[in-house]
Amino acid sequence: MNSAAPPPSGPHEESVSLPAPTPWPLLLAAGITLAAAGLVTNWVVSGVGIMLLVVALAGWIRELVSHRGEIEIPWVEPELRAAPIKPAAARVEALRPGMPGHRMRVPEKVHPYSAGVRGGLVGGAAMAATALLYGLISGHGIWYPINLLAAMILTNFADKSTVELEQFSLAALGVGTVIHGLTSLAVGLCYGIILPTLPRWPMLWGGLVGPLLWTGATYGFMGILNPVMNARVEWSWFFVSQFVFGIATGMVVARSEKVPAERPVPRSRVSHERRY
Amino acid sequence: MNAGSLANRSERRRAAAEFGLGAHDAPRIGMLAFLCSEAAFFATLIIAYLTYLGQADVGPTPGEILSLGLAGANTVVLLSSSVTLWWASQAMTAGRTRSACSGLIVTILLGSLFLAGTAYEWRELIDARGLTISTNLFGTTYYTLVGCHAFHVTLGVLAMLVLAGLLASRALSAGASRGFELVEWYWHFVDGVWIAVFLVVYVWGR
Amino acid sequence: MAVAEPLAMRTELSDTARLRAWSTTVDHKRIGLLYVGTSLIFLVIGGLEALLIRWQLWAPELRVLGPTQFNQLFTMHGTTMIFFVVMPMLLGFANYLVPLMIGARDMAFPRLNALSYWLYALGGALTHFSFFAGGAPDVGWFAYAPLTEYTFSRGHSTDYWILGLLVSGLGSLFTGINLLTTILALRAPGMNLARMPLFVWMMLVDAILLIFAIPPLTAAQLMLLLDRSLGAHFFDTQAGGSALLWQHLFWFFGHPEVYILALPAFGMISEIVPVFSRKVIFGYESVAAATVTIGVISMGVWAHHMFTVGMSDVLDAIFSGASFLIAVPTGIKMFNWIATLYGGRLRFESPLLFAVGFLAMFVMGGLTGIMLAAVPIDWQVSDSYFVVAHFHYVLFGGSLFAIMAGFFYWFPKASGRRLSERLGRWQFWIMLAGFNLTFGPMHVAGLLGMPRRIYTYSDDRGWTLWNQLATVGALVLGVAFVLFFWNLFVSWRRGAPAGDDPWDAWTLEWATHSPPAPYNFETIPPVHSRRPLWDLKHPQDPDWILPDRAQPEVIA
Amino acid sequence: MLLPRVEPKRSAHGWTSRVALVGWGVLLAGNVAAAAEDLSVFSPATRPASSIRDLFFLVLGIAGVILLIVEGLIFYCAYRFRQRRGEKSEPPQIYGSTPIEVAWTVAPLLTVFVLFLVVVRSVTEVRGESPPADSLRVIAIGHQWWWEFVYPDLGIRTANELYIPCREEGSTPTIALELQSADVIHSFWVPRLGGKTDHIPGRTNRMWFDAPERGAYHGQCAEYCGTQHANMKLLVVAESAEEFRLWHEQERREANHEAAVDAGRERFLALNCINCHTIRGTAAAGTVGPDLTHLMARRTLAAGACVNDHEHLTQWLADPDAIKPGSEMPNLHLSRQDVDLIVAYLSTLH
Numbered sequence A: 001m002n003s004a005a006p007p008p009s010g011p012h013e014e015s016v017s018l019p020a021p022t023p024w025p026l027l028l029a030a031g032i033t034l035a036a037a038g039l040v041t042n043w044v045v046s047g048v049g050i051m052l053l054v055v056a057l058a059g060w061i062r063e064l065v066s067h068r069g070e071i072e073i074p075w076v077e078p079e080l081r082a083a084p085i086k087p088a089a090a091r092v093e094a095l096r097p098g099m100p101g102h103r104m105r106v107p108e109k110v111h112p113y114s115a116g117v118r119g120g121l122v123g124g125a126a127m128a129a130t131a132l133l134y135g136l137i138s139g140h141g142i143w144y145p146i147n148l149l150a151a152m153i154l155t156n157f158a159d160k161s162t163v164e165l166e167q168f169s170l171a172a173l174g175v176g177t178v179i180h181g182l183t184s185l186a187v188g189l190c191y192g193i194i195l196p197t198l199p200r201w202p203m204l205w206g207g208l209v210g211p212l213l214w215t216g217a218t219y220g221f222m223g224i225l226n227p228v229m230n231a232r233v234e235w236s237w238f239f240v241s242q243f244v245f246g247i248a249t250g251m252v253v254a255r256s257e258k259v260p261a262e263r264p265v266p267r268s269r270v271s272h273e274r275r276y
Numbered sequence B: 001m002n003a004g005s006l007a008n009r010s011e012r013r014r015a016a017a018e019f020g021l022g023a024h025d026a027p028r029i030g031m032l033a034f035l036c037s038e039a040a041f042f043a044t045l046i047i048a049y050l051t052y053l054g055q056a057d058v059g060p061t062p063g064e065i066l067s068l069g070l071a072g073a074n075t076v077v078l079l080s081s082s083v084t085l086w087w088a089s090q091a092m093t094a095g096r097t098r099s100a101c102s103g104l105i106v107t108i109l110l111g112s113l114f115l116a117g118t119a120y121e122w123r124e125l126i127d128a129r130g131l132t133i134s135t136n137l138f139g140t141t142y143y144t145l146v147g148c149h150a151f152h153v154t155l156g157v158l159a160m161l162v163l164a165g166l167l168a169s170r171a172l173s174a175g176a177s178r179g180f181e182l183v184e185w186y187w188h189f190v191d192g193v194w195i196a197v198f199l200v201v202y203v204w205g206r
Numbered sequence C: 001m002a003v004a005e006p007l008a009m010r011t012e013l014s015d016t017a018r019l020r021a022w023s024t025t026v027d028h029k030r031i032g033l034l035y036v037g038t039s040l041i042f043l044v045i046g047g048l049e050a051l052l053i054r055w056q057l058w059a060p061e062l063r064v065l066g067p068t069q070f071n072q073l074f075t076m077h078g079t080t081m082i083f084f085v086v087m088p089m090l091l092g093f094a095n096y097l098v099p100l101m102i103g104a105r106d107m108a109f110p111r112l113n114a115l116s117y118w119l120y121a122l123g124g125a126l127t128h129f130s131f132f133a134g135g136a137p138d139v140g141w142f143a144y145a146p147l148t149e150y151t152f153s154r155g156h157s158t159d160y161w162i163l164g165l166l167v168s169g170l171g172s173l174f175t176g177i178n179l180l181t182t183i184l185a186l187r188a189p190g191m192n193l194a195r196m197p198l199f200v201w202m203m204l205v206d207a208i209l210l211i212f213a214i215p216p217l218t219a220a221q222l223m224l225l226l227d228r229s230l231g232a233h234f235f236d237t238q239a240g241g242s243a244l245l246w247q248h249l250f251w252f253f254g255h256p257e258v259y260i261l262a263l264p265a266f267g268m269i270s271e272i273v274p275v276f277s278r279k280v281i282f283g284y285e286s287v288a289a290a291t292v293t294i295g296v297i298s299m300g301v302w303a304h305h306m307f308t309v310g311m312s313d314v315l316d317a318i319f320s321g322a323s324f325l326i327a328v329p330t331g332i333k334m335f336n337w338i339a340t341l342y343g344g345r346l347r348f349e350s351p352l353l354f355a356v357g358f359l360a361m362f363v364m365g366g367l368t369g370i371m372l373a374a375v376p377i378d379w380q381v382s383d384s385y386f387v388v389a390h391f392h393y394v395l396f397g398g399s400l401f402a403i404m405a406g407f408f409y410w411f412p413k414a415s416g417r418r419l420s421e422r423l424g425r426w427q428f429w430i431m432l433a434g435f436n437l438t439f440g441p442m443h444v445a446g447l448l449g450m451p452r453r454i455y456t457y458s459d460d461r462g463w464t465l466w467n468q469l470a471t472v473g474a475l476v477l478g479v480a481f482v483l484f485f486w487n488l489f490v491s492w493r494r495g496a497p498a499g500d501d502p503w504d505a506w507t508l509e510w511a512t513h514s515p516p517a518p519y520n521f522e523t524i525p526p527v528h529s530r531r532p533l534w535d536l537k538h539p540q541d542p543d544w545i546l547p548d549r550a551q552p553e554v555i556a
Numbered sequence D: 001m002l003l004p005r006v007e008p009k010r011s012a013h014g015w016t017s018r019v020a021l022v023g024w025g026v027l028l029a030g031n032v033a034a035a036a037e038d039l040s041v042f043s044p045a046t047r048p049a050s051s052i053r054d055l056f057f058l059v060l061g062i063a064g065v066i067l068l069i070v071e072g073l074i075f076y077c078a079y080r081f082r083q084r085r086g087e088k089s090e091p092p093q094i095y096g097s098t099p100i101e102v103a104w105t106v107a108p109l110l111t112v113f114v115l116f117l118v119v120v121r122s123v124t125e126v127r128g129e130s131p132p133a134d135s136l137r138v139i140a141i142g143h144q145w146w147w148e149f150v151y152p153d154l155g156i157r158t159a160n161e162l163y164i165p166c167r168e169e170g171s172t173p174t175i176a177l178e179l180q181s182a183d184v185i186h187s188f189w190v191p192r193l194g195g196k197t198d199h200i201p202g203r204t205n206r207m208w209f210d211a212p213e214r215g216a217y218h219g220q221c222a223e224y225c226g227t228q229h230a231n232m233k234l235l236v237v238a239e240s241a242e243e244f245r246l247w248h249e250q251e252r253r254e255a256n257h258e259a260a261v262d263a264g265r266e267r268f269l270a271l272n273c274i275n276c277h278t279i280r281g282t283a284a285a286g287t288v289g290p291d292l293t294h295l296m297a298r299r300t301l302a303a304g305a306c307v308n309d310h311e312h313l314t315q316w317l318a319d320p321d322a323i324k325p326g327s328e329m330p331n332l333h334l335s336r337q338d339v340d341l342i343v344a345y346l347s348t349l350h
């Protein structure tokens, strides 16, 4: 049997019991409203309102208690009943390849983690190159950027003048390289994991959205994280170097050969029923 | 081909029983929801009370004029009314209409006694101590909070009067009555609110 | 009235009998229609008020309206649109649809339902009566104390605001209780929570928000009333009362309120987008979960309306963060709707047009909301037209566009006839254009420093152009609304017959006759999944059977 | 039209506001906006105001990118997947995908986390530490619908126009405002100087900013405060140290006493003007309305409702409602002659 409604077996054969129409709600509401309106007009209005309220409540309760509030409503004539629902003529298409869906694990294939690591290293190098370029062009010299970065940990840098910050410092080189290297690796790894789950254009995510987020984050953090850098950083260059990183890493990751993710699990009955 | 046949028998039976109005737990859910909203209402008033506690720039202060003894006695009265109502409802379920009726009447009396106690307290405060709603922030918040509670007690008393009337006129048959049960819930809730009010206003606030 | 007429609008009842039938009805469908109809009347009132506002702001130094009249108009415009238009409209839809969607005969408390409606209608009337009783309220829709105290607001206008909203608020509260109970207690056999239509899910959360948000407003209004009439001092700053308490209490209501206005709209979109994409909703669970999350978070962001009152940095940061957080579940829904469109077979009929319009416009409003939640930005643009632009994008571009989609989608169920598709298209494009023309420029005006709630401005401030654009836009919107009303009016009697299931949809309301009999269903189709009618229409590929069926081909 | 135009800062305007306009997709007449820079949030003149502008652009950028992505997706889907003629079958039913849903939960989470950090930083930056001890203290009191400014350290009380020293070579004074209210809530907003802060009756809010360049900065009350909220404007005038010194020394003096206008002064003192207004050096000591001791030092009347000149002053005394309907200054129904006498007197109060 496909139909929702049973075959009609004659009009008015069955009926449903429903609450009967009743004026009490309207009168009760009117009572409440008048009682309120009396406060801004005349107390007589409130008086009338409260009387109405009491009467309506009494009527309402009596209706409930006496069970007089119900009526039997017979079923409407068959023409006015819903037609049974028929199976649709239209076919439902099966999933095509490339269509994400619950019947597949999405994504089917992912980049290997090593790609993320490689991407991070390449991106980090590209970023360092940009920073050096900045040092040269701005006239601060090549050591300036790394000293600024190192100031994050080397607190004594806080008192240094800009000229001092332009000088070479072995400690700063070491610290700066470690910070830079680690962050680059971590971000690269994130790229490797997240990029394939994002729809399509890995370069949009990796080259644009990622750097945007990251720059915003550092912008927010910088004052707390690295006041020295904060006071001196050239945000436009900083921004550019983030993009260079994003694009380089994104490229490396996106070009790596994908490996299959875990095998699609056959749809077991259990897992399926959970879906609904 | 599948739909009808797969709707198994027990499901059909449940359909017959539950489908339509008056599924058995609707009134209870409704009452619970209503009590939740009431709780939010009183929480707001209590927050206002606490916000202004000790903020009044002119006296009298709660410590000066609130009598813990009177309020304590009132509390005992109201709490015992919850007990009598519970007893009445037990009687009701057991089908002992007479006892239920008398339990209800005792509860109504206790509730009224509580209201009388509040009225007495207010008269003292207004006449003897000169505290009105417009005297200071304490008066403002105190009368509002306690007044709103008293209003709810009044509603409860009226509802129980109606119930008692219905019971007496046999319009309400014994056995578990949904109306009775809900009024009982309401009454216990109002008592619970009083405990909060009592603690905040008379114990902590003094 | 022993036997209810199934189709009151078609039968030849005398006028008085019809009046009696409608005023005593307890049928959720009729009450729903009453709600919707009444709120349409208020929509015209609120819209005309907006047009007057726009007329006055057309050019600098106009004297179409005096300051007091202008202040009354924006107060009543805001109050009307929020409390007497969008909220009851959505509750009306919920009234009509929830019992049908869950396969119930009526709401849990049909008489209470009627009471709710009448409280709303009469509360609205009481508020508007103030126009004839010496002046409408002029304190702004959120009525900040102490401007509302008797010292600063003589006469009764503010009392009308309080009392009207108290009365109608009571109605909304009862509706919340009623909906919650209906959804929890009256679902058809087989329809467990996880199989409810998403509209019902959203109404469930909406009902809970109503239950928790309205009482604080009621309490605050009661306090204000006591201040004004009995000389209490809650908000009387001269006597140590606090101006901020009102703001906290109002917005503790007010912010959940904006989600009370948004969630049902989201629900409508969640019903319409799948049907017109011919696809099941993408990620049902996450949409439902996001709804609950929104409900929870929306209780904790209220003070983002108060960034300029001088809270501590910590509080500012907390409320800013919480407000940002709401973007996440809202975004989840947004993306799920888009993913539902993705790969679908979109039938661009009016409901989908408006639904897509909703998606496109709501994002804009949501993102300006995010900008406002960034505290320092709010310090600059709070209380400027930027805020006005924000909330019209979410309220109009969001809720009202969804309501329009809802009208086109469910009108056939309620009337048995279709709205004119041709008029619908015209209305959509005119409305979209008019809407952006009205409220887009307001962003700019706000950034150029135009405060809201000013009845006039001088011409050296550079706001004229933006105001003129907005005023023209409002007129265009007026045209769109005239088309809409005309369409409703004509199609109710003469529209093309629709049949029971004009859209080939999947939820239970389409399994009954259009319009449904008073008792809704003769029998209820079995519910084994979220799309009971899909299962019936596709016995080979239902949502719920699986055991022995081969896995669909996946070509890897 | 009403206010004397103040020299605009072309340079500060520049690309920023244009970007914003384009950002909103409103490509119309960029030059129209040029007139508006007095109140625009895009022409900051102080450090807090510019950091807010920078934050604004950052957040606008992020929001803009999200907007483009989401709108792009919507339009792409709407176009790409619209039903074409002849398509009868139902498309594949896709119920969801956990990884994808996780991705679009995590990405916004990250975004808002970043936004949160930026905001925290910006809040501390803008409102930051307390003002330096040598700041110029001004108590700003909001009234329905005018401003009162008290300089406790200088012993001055004025109205509606806030005079401050400006930034000069080698010195950047700071101005520390204490915001109070005499009646309802108001909000102090001079967009080019920084964000708004409310005047809340019963409490004192504080805000402070570095002195801007020399010039005049428009502002207005930004919290609805009743009938004439629209005409509760204010003007901040930043002057060189020397000009400022001259100004406050003049302000400190008692009112001019010119024999030529004795008649007007007597009328003034005989009327109930003195219940509301103060003129130091006379019996008038009311506090309901603005202090008139140096009325002529002000550019505007009645909180920016009109220019302060002979004609408007006459009109104001004859019928305040003609200029600012609903203002708290009553129409005293003065005779034409009284008005002229009093105006003549007030015009000497330099």
Ligand code: HEA
Residues within 6 Å of the ligand: C142, C258, C259, C261, C262, C304, C305, C323, C324, C326, C327, C328, C330, C331, C332, C334, C362, C363, C365, C366, C367, C368, C369, C370, C372, C373, C374, C378, C381, C382, C383, C387, C390, C391, C394, C395, C398, C399, D066, D070, D107, D108, D109, D111, D112
């Ligand atoms: C339907 C009503 C509605 C809705 C849904 C919203 C939604 C939001 N609103 Fe709005 N709001 C109002 C109605 C509404 N608002 C009204 C009426 C007022 C003014 C009251 C008055 O003063 O008169 C107001 C005022 C208001 C203010 C106060 C402004 C002021 O007065 O100074 C603030 C401040 O934070 C704010 C914030 C937000 C935020 C953060 C959201 C968020 O919920 C928005 C979330 C949505 C999105 C962000 C878009 C979709 C998401 C994505 C595409 C995911 C990706 C996004 C990111 C990662 C950011 N709103």
Ligand code: HEA
Residues within 6 Å of the ligand: C043, C044, C046, C047, C048, C050, C051, C053, C054, C074, C075, C077, C078, C079, C081, C082, C086, C140, C141, C142, C388, C392, C395, C396, C400, C438, C451, C452, C453, C454, C455, C470, C474, C477, C478, C479, C481, C482, C485, C486
């Ligand atoms: C859902 C809510 C909603 C909706 C839909 C609208 C719709 C509109 N709003 Fe409003 N608005 C608010 C909610 C809403 N508003 C709120 C909460 C405030 C804040 C109030 C406050 O500050 O206190 C506000 C404030 C507000 C202001 C700011 C006032 C100020 O601060 O000074 C302005 C200014 O332009 C405005 C304009 C408009 C316009 C032009 C429309 C247009 O969209 C209106 C379009 C409608 C029409 C044009 C009417 C159509 C009807 C007809 C033409 C009649 C046809 C009749 C028949 C055929 C029978 N609104």
Ligand code: CUA
Residues within 6 Å of the ligand: D142, D143, D144, D145, D185, D186, D187, D221, D222, D223, D224, D225, D226, D229, D230, D232
């Ligand atoms: Cu003062 Cu608005």
Ligand SMILES: [Cu+2]
Residues within 6 Å of the ligand: C254, C255, C258, C301, C302, C304, C305
């Ligand atoms: Cu909000």
